[in-house]
Amino acid sequence: MNYSKQVDLKWQKKWKEDGLYKFDANSKKPKFYALEMFSYPSGAKLHLGHWFNFAPADSFARFKKMQGYNVFHPMGFDAFGLPAENYAIKTGIHPEDSTRKNIETMKRQLEEMGGSYDWDYSVETCMPNYYKWTQWIFTKLYEAGLAYKKEAPVNWCDSCKTVLANEQVIDCKCERCGTVIERRKLAQWFFKITDYAEELLDCLKDLDWPESTKKVQTNWIGKSYGSEAKFKIENTDLELNIFSTRIDTIYGVTYMVVAPESDIVKKITTPEQKEKVEKYIQNTLKLNEIDRLSTEREKTGEFTGAYAINPLTGDRVPIWIADYVLEDYGTGQIMAVPAHDERDYEFALKYNLPIKQVITSKDGKEVKLPYTEYGVLINSGKYDGLTPEEAKDKITEELEKQNVGKKTINYRLKDWLISRQRYWGAPIPIINCEKCGAVAVPEKDLPVLLPYDVEFRPDGESPLKKSKEFMQCKCPKCGAPATREADTLDTFVCSSWYQLRYPDAKNDKKAFDRDVVNKMAPADVYVGGKEHAAMHLIYARFMTKALRDLGYLDFNEPFKRLVHQGMILGPDGNKMSKSKGNTVSPDEYIDKYGADIFRMYLMFGFDYKNGGPWDDKGIEAMTRYFTRIEKLIDSIANNEISYGEEKEPSMEEKELLRVKARTIKAMSQDIEEFQFNTAIARHMELLNQINEYLRSKNINEKIFKQVVTEYLILLAPLAPHFAEELWKNFGKETSIHKEDWPKLNEDELNGGTKQVPIQINGKLKDCISVDAEASNEEILELIKKSPKIVEAYNNFEIKKEIYVPGKIYNLVTGNKK
RNA sequence: GCAGAUGUGGCGGAACUGGUAGACGCACAGGACUUAAAAUCCUGCGGACGAAUAAUCCGUGCCGGUUCGAUUCCGGCCAUCUGCACCA
Numbered sequence: 001m002n003y004s005k006q007v008d009l010k011w012q013k014k015w016k017e018d019g020l021y022k023f024d025a026n027s028k029k030p031k032f033y034a035l036e037m038f039s040y041p042s043g044a045k046l047h048l049g050h051w052f053n054f055a056p057a058d059s060f061a062r063f064k065k066m067q068g069y070n071v072f073h074p075m076g077f078d079a080f081g082l083p084a085e086n087y088a089i090k091t092g093i094h095p096e097d098s099t100r101k102n103i104e105t106m107k108r109q110l111e112e113m114g115g116s117y118d119w120d121y122s123v124e125t126c127m128p129n130y131y132k133w134t135q136w137i138f139t140k141l142y143e144a145g146l147a148y149k150k151e152a153p154v155n156w157c158d159s160c161k162t163v164l165a166n167e168q169v170i171d172c173k174c175e176r177c178g179t180v181i182e183r184r185k186l187a188q189w190f191f192k193i194t195d196y197a198e199e200l201l202d203c204l205k206d207l208d209w210p211e212s213t214k215k216v217q218t219n220w221i222g223k224s225y226g227s228e229a230k231f232k233i234e235n236t237d238l239e240l241n242i243f244s245t246r247i248d249t250i251y252g253v254t255y256m257v258v259a260p261e262s263d264i265v266k267k268i269t270t271p272e273q274k275e276k277v278e279k280y281i282q283n284t285l286k287l288n289e290i291d292r293l294s295t296e297r298e299k300t301g302e303f304t305g306a307y308a309i310n311p312l313t314g315d316r317v318p319i320w321i322a323d324y325v326l327e328d329y330g331t332g333q334i335m336a337v338p339a340h341d342e343r344d345y346e347f348a349l350k351y352n353l354p355i356k357q358v359i360t361s362k363d364g365k366e367v368k369l370p371y372t373e374y375g376v377l378i379n380s381g382k383y384d385g386l387t388p389e390e391a392k393d394k395i396t397e398e399l400e401k402q403n404v405g406k407k408t409i410n411y412r413l414k415d416w417l418i419s420r421q422r423y424w425g426a427p428i429p430i431i432n433c434e435k436c437g438a439v440a441v442p443e444k445d446l447p448v449l450l451p452y453d454v455e456f457r458p459d460g461e462s463p464l465k466k467s468k469e470f471m472q473c474k475c476p477k478c479g480a481p482a483t484r485e486a487d488t489l490d491t492f493v494c495s496s497w498y499q500l501r502y503p504d505a506k507n508d509k510k511a512f513d514r515d516v517v518n519k520m521a522p523a524d525v526y527v528g529g530k531e532h533a534a535m536h537l538i539y540a541r542f543m544t545k546a547l548r549d550l551g552y553l554d555f556n557e558p559f560k561r562l563v564h565q566g567m568i569l570g571p572d573g574n575k576m577s578k579s580k581g582n583t584v585s586p587d588e589y590i591d592k593y594g595a596d597i598f599r600m601y602l603m604f605g606f607d608y609k610n611g612g613p614w615d616d617k618g619i620e621a622m623t624r625y626f627t628r629i630e631k632l633i634d635s636i637a638n639n640e641i642s643y644g645e646e647k648e649p650s651m652e653e654k655e656l657l658r659v660k661a662r663t664i665k666a667m668s669q670d671i672e673e674f675q676f677n678t679a680i681a682r683h684m685e686l687l688n689q690i691n692e693y694l695r696s697k698n699i700n701e702k703i704f705k706q707v708v709t710e711y712l713i714l715l716a717p718l719a720p721h722f723a724e725e726l727w728k729n730f731g732k733e734t735s736i737h738k739e740d741w742p743k744l745n746e747d748e749l750n751g752g753t754k755q756v757p758i759q760i761n762g763k764l765k766d767c768i769s770v771d772a773e774a775s776n777e778e779i780l781e782l783i784k785k786s787p788k789i790v791e792a793y794n795n796f797e798i799k800k801e802i803y804v805p806g807k808i809y810n811l812v813t814g815n816k817k
Numbered sequence: 818g819c820a821g822a823u824g825u826g827g828c829g830g831a832a833c834u835g836g837u838a839g840a841c842g843c844a845c846a847g848g849a850c851u852u853a854a855a856a857u858c859c860u861g862c863g864g865a866c867g868a869a870u871a872a873u874c875c876g877u878g879c880c881g882g883u884u885c886g887a888u889u890c891c892g893g894c895c896a897u898c899u900g901c902a903c904c905a
Contacts, residue, residue, distance in 0.1 A: 212821050216900065219820065224904075244905060257905090299903080329904045336905090342818095343903055412904055533900080604842075605829060618829070621842060627857090669833090678831065681841035688841095757837040762886035764837055802885055808836045812885045 001627045005594045008721045012111055020735060023072055023118040025503075025516075032069035033520055034061035035499055035559070037528025037536075038076045038123075041102035042083035046109040048576065048614065049529075051586045052568050055599040056608055056676050057527040058115045062717035063671045065116070066741040072520055074502040075110060075117040077103050079126035081491040085424040089457055095424040096452060099126055109587075114595050114720045116737075121505045125494040130501065131426035132447035133511035134494050137543070139429055139440035140550055146192045149438060152417060153183040163421040163462075183285055188419035189428060189487070193542045197221050197411040199556075200541055208561040216533040222412025227396045228331065229405035231256060231308040233268055234316065240264075240308050243330035243410055247399075248391035249337040251380035252358035254348065256308050256319045257301065257334050259327035260284040268319060270305025277302050277321060284323045299324050299347045310335075311404040312395070313381075322347060330410055338370065345370035359388065416539065418490045423456035423463035425488030433475035433482040442476050448484065462486040495536055496543040499523055499558055511552075518554045526559035527674075529567070537562070563674050566611025573613045584614050596719035597622050603676030603718065626722060628687060629715070633726045636708065644698030651752070652696045653703050657745075658752035658772065659689040660707050664742045665749065667714055680718065686711055710742040758783055759810040760792055776805040783809045 015021065036057045039050055046054075058073070065071040084095040091098075103124060110117065123130050141147040155164040157174040164174060164181060173180055193200075201221045204214045226245035233239055240256055258265055260281045269277045280302040301322030308319050324343055325334055338348035339357040348355050361367050361375045374388045383391050399405025419428065427448045429441035441448055451470045456463040464470055465486040475482040497511070503520035504512040522544075537559075544558040569575055570582025577583065589598045601622040606612050635641055649657070663686040670679035690707060693699070708730070716723040716736045727736035750772050756779055758766040765788040770779050780803060783789060789811060792798075796813035803809050 212900095215821060219901065222901095222904065226905080242905085246905075297903090324903050324905095326904070334905050341905070343905075346903095410904080412901095530899085607830065610823085610830095612829075615829070615843095618843060624857095625842090631857095677829090678841080681831075684841055755837075759837085759886070762836095762884090767837060800885060802836095804836065808886085810836080810885055 001623065002630060003594055003596070003626050003722050003725065005591060007725050008112065008114065008595045011721045011724050012114065015735075015737075018735070020737060021073075021116045021118050023121060024070065027070040029068060029070035031520060031524075032061075032064045032071045033503075033523045033525075034064060034071055034073045035502075035523040035526045036075070037526070037532065038078050038495070038498060039106065040078045040081060040083070041099055041106055042081070042087075044102055044105060046106050046113075046586065048568050048584050048586050050106075051113065051598070052602055052606075052611065053528060053565050054110065054115060055113055055595075056565070056603050056674065058113070058117075059599070059603065059676065059717045059720075060525070060527070060671060060674065062116055062720060062737065063741065066713070066717060066737070066739065068740065071116075072121070072503065073116055073118070074121040074123075074505070075115065075119070076123035076498060076502065076505075077106070077125065078491065078495050078498070079103065079124050080131075080425045080488075080494055082422065082424070085422060085456060088424070094452070095456070096126070112590060112595060113599070116720070121502050123498050123501050123505050125426075125491070125498065126424075128447045128449060129508065130498075131450075131494065133501065134426045134489065134497070135429040135441070135446050135448060136443060136511055137497060137547070138489065138493070139443070139446075141191060141546060142430075142440045144546075144550055146195065146546055147189060147418075148192065149187055149189050151185045152188045152190075154186050154188070154421070156182045156184040158182060186419075186421075188417055189430075189485075190415040190417055191493075191542070191546075193416045193539075194411060194413055196542050196545050197223070197413045199545060200413075200538065203541075203557055207557060207559075209559075210530075210562065210564060213530060213533045213537070213562060213564065217538055220413060220534045220538060224410050224412075226408060226410060227392065227399065227405055228408045229311060229335070229399050231311060231317075231335065233319070234307040234309060236268065236306075238264065238267060240319070240333045241331050242333045242335045243408065244335060246337065246340065246388070246392075247395050247405075248377065248380075248383075248386075248388040249340045249358055250310065250312055250335065250395060251377075251383070252337040252339050252356045253310055253313075253315065253317055253335040254338060254354045254356055255317050255336045257322045257325045257336050257344075257347075258304070258319060259325045259332040260321045260323055261327045262321075262332050264333075265304065265321055268304055268306040273303060273305035277304055280321060299343065299350060301347060301351065303351075311399065311402060318353070320347075320351075328414060329412065340370055340372055342370050342372065416490075416492075416542070418493055419487040420490055421462040421486075422488050423450075423454060425491060426450065426494060427464065427470075428485040428487050428489055430485040431473055431475055431482045432485065433478060433480060435480060436475055436477045438485075439475055439477050439482075445476065450488075462488075464488070492535060492539050496539040497547070499526075499540070500544075500547070500553070514552060514554075517552075521553075522555050522557055523559045525561045525563060527563045527565060530564040533564075564609060565674075566607065566609050568606070568611050569613045571614050576614075584616075589616070589619065593619060593623060594721070596722040597626060600625075600680060600719050604680040606677065608674045608676055625684060625687075626719075628691075629722075629726065632687070632690065632708070633712075633729050636705070637729050637731070641694070641699060641704075643701035643704075646700065646702065647698075649700070649703065649751075650696075650698070652693055653700055654748075654751035654772075655753065656689055656693045656707055657703065657748040658750075659686055660710060661745055661748035663714065664710065664744050668741070668744070671717070676718070683711075683714055683718075686714075712736065713739045713742055754806070756783065756806065757808050758786055758789065759808065760788065761812055762810060779806060780809075 036054055061071050061073040079099050084099050087098055088095045125131060138147060157164055157179050159177045159179040201218060201223055204217060224245055226243055227247040228241055228243050229247060231240040299322060301320045304319045304321060306319045307316050309316055336344040338344040338355040340359055355369065357369060358377060358379045359371055359375045360378050377383050377386050377391050383394060396405060396407050427450055429446060429448045431439045431441060433439055451467050454463050454467050471483050473482055473484055500512050500517050500521060504516045507513060540558045544553060545556060547553050548556060570580065572582050574580055574582060586598065597619065601619045604622065605618045663682045666682040667679045712723055712726055712730060713736060724736050752772050753769050754772045756768050756770055757764055766786050768782055768786060770782060792811055792813055795817055797815050797817060799814045800812040
């Protein structure tokens, strides 16, 4: 075989010289923005997962280009983040140095893959020319009230004296030293994503995204309808404001629960209970994470000594604190109805609290408590006999009338915590002034550069705090000495807007030009792993909407269509990981076989959307396929085929053209759907048909060469270097990648022969081959002549006859005659 | 616990809105070429009973239903994987 990595290199060089993949922003063709989730340069090299994501997606982009679109296909690097910092702590190599180096390597590898990227439109999020604009976006959100600061718990490892990211906490323990982590409260920055909860939910229905991913986002946002109700606290002018989705059970309230962290606890606790309550709160804060993670754990709580008054019944019920009530969901306060809630029931049993049933089954039968179904109300005064659905409305109306409650909607979605007590990230562009408070760094002073020379090893403080030079500054408002914010931004902030930067990646005056981004974005297709279903994809959607509302964009969603590739597992069926020792490196395969055989094998051997365990047996098969193609082209180039005289297309030619047309149709559909395995299968079938045709006596040169031409073009997006090489050998002088995708000829599709299956009682009995142009009547006539059918007609009563014209025939027989 | 996904030959995997189950390929077996091997080409290849390239039956995780016809639709299970996990 002649194809090898050398062929790849030759064409990569030529394409670069010719600027084949330069994007023409002024093209008149319709735009197509093909985007892949950019990679994180943590490891030194592209791994198999990158290849599986990028190579087929690149083939898709090439396919779109051949279909006549002006394809915009950029690539960049999500370069800030924890792994580089951890690597630095371990090895002493500065994150900036290792990241730079990794990016260079990965860029080279992406070129070796044959990626059709235009590197003039690349972004690297750790570069000042990028993070300047990440910071600028932060300041805009801050000015608009969408960024704010509040106290929030962080994961604290008391042994390492450092704050840990969630990824560094494994089983509630520090990843490095195994110490059980604690929760500590720090003032931290948030984005007000909850303002967009409703829109984020509502727009999902219009997106061409996998339903499962939409579902993940729907659950993540977690909208629920319910009511709030105020319970006065006895002997004070305070009240509890509870949220419930089952306000219909308000007559069954026997106690109240408040989240232990709530501020109100201190105000209501009676002196006799104070000691116990405080101890409980201490314990909660300490063991919070481990204990709360487990739903199995027995519920605990403590009585505050205070009582609340049920606004409808006037009942006096005790107020407890318990960690099964979460501070940040709903109002952090609940009315407990043990008869109709499993958690309340368990708690009531443990602490001997009364249980009052207010719902029973519709058929009046006794029910087992806790009864959480929708039956009918009892023991509820004038609401007895109503269904919970009716009672919810009526009771909420009553609460509203008395001004002690209302209908509300609650979301599980929490505001996005963006502060990180880390070095390797974009500094939060805030200056803290004693007089003016938190002041955003003005645009003219951006970027706030991340200092290179900083001690980033963990010792309990944000690394930037240790740089006096960095910290000391003047307040932009009043000029007084002030200090900088020492935290950096969550890397998800950097990756929430990169797709907007690509089209205008070199702009040093703005994050992006409004007209340019409105023309190019949103991305028409976005390809990446489904592990980003909740976080990244929701953050990017939020950012698009926020920037739209600030007047910088005219569209609502960043990614029109979303495709998730599957995951390639280790040969043992487990997720690849260095610790398991089951990783597979693509490099040796590329060196041995060349990029195209590897690309084609990845696409052919796995279902793109599912992935599967790695197995390289099929690579040899792909090599065989390449050899067969080369042989065909060589035999033409060497004039080894003797052609017959020109005449009307024979049956063989019609059949060849039909298979070719079917291949065009199927491959177009399959690549559009990212079903590369079947697209390649169809391509192989066409070669089988071409070889079959070559065995016939009279080869029609014109038809044959036309079919081979189209056959090669169909290969071009899938195996770009190989197809280019064959194209040259086939005698063509311009690049195959400038060719148009073959057009489907319906007449050809309907030529040749087709099979019509014949069934009796739904079971296949015969199959006849008919001229594809035959009329339905003619086909039916042929069917009726089939021996099986004749036999059935002679021997059985005929109950029914089903004929789907040109597709299938089914005869339903009755008794024997 | 809740939600979602998946389950088809020895293997990877096909099958459009219900219409020839197993495309394409791997592995395997037989044959051709060769002194021989490799490579290549041809043929076969779900299972059962057959000498059979005859006929029949069974077969898409399991049980049942709808239909002339079900991998596909419906109901109920089982298994595996992935999210979320006390969300009031």
